[in-house]
Amino acid sequence: MLSKEEILKRLKSEGQRMTRIKTEIIDIFVGEEKFIDANELYKKLDTKADISTIYRNLESLVELELLEYIYEEGKRLYRLHRENDHVHYIVCELCGDKKEIDYCPFEHLRSNIEGYQIKDHKFELSGVCKSCDSKTKK
Ligand SMILES: [Zn+2]
Ligand SMILES: [Zn+2]
Incomplete structure (x- = not known):
């Protein structure tokens, strides 16, 4: 599984600006085993951001293959991308x-x-x- 260091390195090499909210999102996913949706993520965040900012961050992390998602009952659930145990x-x-x-x-x-x-x-x-x-x- 990706470590926080690897994720930060990857974001930096992609020229991504590290915002406080992005750092916090990454921290949450690093410590989370299950798939979670944007609302659960929202509840866990200390920094208050609107849900559209959260979605934007989630999408960019998916694009960079740092997160993966499943789609369930009309909701996307996210988790850290797993490199080796492929799915x-x-x-x-x-x-x-x-x-x-x-x-x-x-x-x-x-x-x-x-x-x-x-x-x-x-x-x-x-x-x-x-x-x-x-x-x-x-
Ligand atoms: Zn169906
Ligand atoms: Zn396979």
Whole structure:
């Protein structure tokens, strides 16, 4: 998992200005294991900022791949990006609900493409979530 030092280094190399609110947001995510949404984050902050500032900060941290998110019941939940224990997602085609799945189809394919060192891969499933499924069946 990313350490605070790594995050700050990364932000600096991207030319990001370190605001008090951003520093505080990073502190909270470093000490948080679970996914949290913007409102929970808001409650944890000492510095009072409006929710749009918080969203803007969250989005820029996602863009820099310092945070990752899932999408649940119309809300985005965030957590620190995990570099090594990589995750895959399933996304609902109808409402955009996004969940982690505990499965990787590429586990066996670590390094057997000739001439290449595999560094990363992407895999995402799409489907229809339970609540959308029950709505369409009405
Ligand atoms: Zn859905
Ligand atoms: Zn994988």
